[in-house]
Amino acid sequence: MSSATAATLSHNIAFTIFVLGVFGLCAFMLGVSSLLGSRAVGRSKHEPFESGMLPVGSARLRFSAKFYLVAMLFVIFDVEVLFLYAWAVSARESGWFGLGGAAIFITILFAGLVYEGAIGALDWAPMARKKAKARHAQ
CATH class of the missing domain: 1.20.58.1610 (NADH:ubiquinone/plastoquinone oxidoreductase, chain 3)
Known part of the structure; x- marks a missing residue:
């Protein structure tokens, strides 16, 4: 195997490991957050709440x-x-x-x-x- 082929192969392997690591990390974070996240259900859970104030009026402003x-x-x-x-x-x-x-x-x-x-x-x-x-x- 020539040195150029070996360099290309090592580069591709390193890139593949990096991409697999990124996908693995994303899957891990999503999985842990879904397992450890809160499951409380209530009427006010689906209302937007920002800056300590409840929304007033419509969000459709012109x-x-x-x-x-x-x-x-x-x-x-x-x-x-x-x-x-x-x-x-x-x-x-x-x-x-x-x-x-x-x-x-x-x-x-x-x-x-x-x-x-x-x-x-x-x-x-x-x-x-x-x-x-x-x-x-x-």
Whole structure:
């Protein structure tokens, strides 16, 4: 048997043992929790209970579309901050070319933020409240 074949075989055996160990550990944890877990039954066992308070009303709340828009904007800008952090870590190695690229990237981000503000995506107040506020200011 060649050394490459022996290395591949030992790698595959080690990986197989690892996978079997993971499945065995999961089965063990599920089995022990089902054997040692509580079996008490009652009317209040099936009610949700969080933060020391009983639920009031329905869990089916309607959120404004603005909430989802702001959540998406947060995720987008958060990922872009990750890119800037990666650039900041390697700023010395990337030199002036990297600085120019980061400057272009930040300019595009700023232009996107200005555009979002211009179309009103960052405004929280409904239009009726804005109009009433504008009339009151006059």
